[in-house]
Amino acid sequence: MLAIPGPSIMPDRVLNAMHRASPNIYEGELLDMTHSLYPDLKTLARTSGNAAIYIGNGHATWEVCLRNTLVEGDTVLVLITGRFAEGWGEAARALGIKTQILDFGMQAPVDPTKVEETLRADKDGKIRAVLTVQTDTASSVLNDVVAIRKAMDAADSEALLMVDGMASLGCDRFEMDAWGADIYMAGCQKGLMTPAGLAFVFFNDRATDARKRVSPGKYWDWVPRVEADYFYMLFSGTAPTHHLYGLREALNMLVHEEGVENVWARHDLFARAIWAAVEAWGEGGDMALNIATPAHRSRAVTTVATGSGEAKALREWTEREAGVTLGIGLGFGEQGSQLFNSYFRIGHMGHLNIPMVMGTLGSIDCGLKALGMAHGDGALDAASRVLRGRLAG
Numbered sequence: 096m097l098a099i100p101g102p103s104i105m106p107d108r109v110l111n112a113m114h115r116a117s118p119n120i121y122e123g124e125l126l127d128m129t130h131s132l133y134p135d136l137k138t139l140a141r142t143s144g145n146a147a148i149y150i151g152n153g154h155a156t157w158e159v160c161l162r163n164t165l166v167e168g169d170t171v172l173v174l175i176t177g178r179f180a181e182g183w184g185e186a187a188r189a190l191g192i193k194t195q196i197l198d199f200g201m202q203a204p205v206d207p208t209k210v211e212e213t214l215r216a217d218k219d220g221k222i223r224a225v226l227t228v229q230t231d232t233a234s235s236v237l238n239d240v241v242a243i244r245k246a247m248d249a250a251d252s253e254a255l256l257m258v259d260g261m262a263s264l265g266c267d268r269f270e271m272d273a274w275g276a277d278i279y280m281a282g283c284q285k286g287l288m289t290p291a292g293l294a295f296v297f298f299n300d301r302a303t304d305a306r307k308r309v310s311p312g313k314y315w316d317w318v319p320r321v322e323a324d325y326f327y328m329l330f331s332g333t334a335p336t337h338h339l340y341g342l343r344e345a346l347n348m349l350v351h352e353e354g355v356e357n358v359w360a361r362h363d364l365f366a367r368a369i370w371a372a373v374e375a376w377g378e379g380g381d382m383a384l385n386i387a388t389p390a391h392r393s394r395a396v397t398t399v400a401t402g403s404g405e406a407k408a409l410r411e412w413t414e415r416e417a418g419v420t421l422g423i424g425l426g427f428g429e430q431g432s433q434l435f436n437s438y439f440r441i442g443h444m445g446h447l448n449i450p451m452v453m454g455t456l457g458s459i460d461c462g463l464k465a466l467g468m469a470h471g472d473g474a475l476d477a478a479s480r481v482l483r484g485r486l487a488g
């Protein structure tokens with residue numbers, strides 16, 4: 096049981112869909128199948144704007160967003176709530192883009208009033224984009240994208256709002272158009288249950304206008320990818336054929352069978368069960384949810400604090416004895432430090448059902464007992480009480 100926050104568990108259906116001979120990449124079935132992916136991706140992102148698919152991971156997609164809208168010397172405002180927006184800011188600096196940073200630490204969401212103040216102070220409108228992460232996978236904070244948009248509007252900012260949805264697409268509600276995001280990026284290996292290698296960029300007309308003043312480089316350019324005259328242009332070369340078949344099956348499951356609203360509801364339920372269990376453990380020991388306020392918690396990943404160094408021992412126990420791999424404490428001190436070893440993460444994105452959630456929680460519960468770590472009773476009971484909500488409809 097891989098319970099890390101990405102890559103996530105791949106359903107057999109996705110793997111089986113990929114198990115095939117190489118197709119013709121110039122005509123035939125592959126082309127129709129690929130074109131059918133775009134409307135479904137837009138359904139997931141809740142946008143009627145443009146969608147481009149790249150062969151790449153999240154780091155590649157950060158650059159796609161930056162290269163298609165900004166040039167060296169431009170300034171962006173980076174809203175840090177964990178490790179990931181920080182990484183996006185680093186990618187910007189590597190392209191010669193200046194970064195203005197608002198760092199909210201590892202335990203709090205973006206404060207929109209700070210965003211508004213900063214943008215108001217930017218009298219000449221130097222800030223061309225605001226970079227934020229909906230779910231920061233290190234802290235497991237969930238940022239309020241609507242509030243960030245409102246703050247930008249209140250400051251009359253012309254900046255583009257760019258949102259990283261790597262960890263939240265297909266897990267947490269996100270409505271690109273209604274919420275006013277100009278660019279939204281994500282990948283396939285988390286909520287979309289497909290092996291790492293495909294990345295998505297959604298962008299609206301404001302972003303399309305910004306593209307006109309820049310030269311992103313031939314491969315990175317999103318224009319040919321949305322206006323492709325022939326199939327080969329869609330991927331600036333050979334299509335990632337097998338990944339596309341895997342993604343097709345994942346979208347069948349999420350968009351056509353379960354439905355986006357139900358997928359979000361399932362992740363909400365499982366997240367609440369996990370929070371309830373951690374809170375119960377915390378009643379009799381040092382365990383605690385990293386994000387205190389439920390409204391600020393991600394439904395894709397949960398970061399848990401433990402007693403000093405206990406997280407590492409617990410992770411090792413669950414992996415060795417139960418076959419449950421938990422996530423490391425990313426972003427808390429140096430890797431291997433005592434602080435780092437005092438946090439773990441439960442990934443609950445993508446292909447997940449009640450036995451998987453209860454199995455993960457049960458294994459952690461066993462580990463706490465086996466290792467003699469102080470913890471409260473009733474964690475599994477607390478989780479069951481949340482999960483029965485689903486059975487009752």
Ligand SMILES: *Cc1c(COP(=O)(O)O)cnc(C)c1O
Pocket residue numbers: 101152153154155179228230231232259260261262282291
């Ligand atoms: C996983 C993740 C990334 C990085 O994705 P890679 O595919 O590892 O490059 C970026 N942002 C967020 C929020 C993520 O969860």
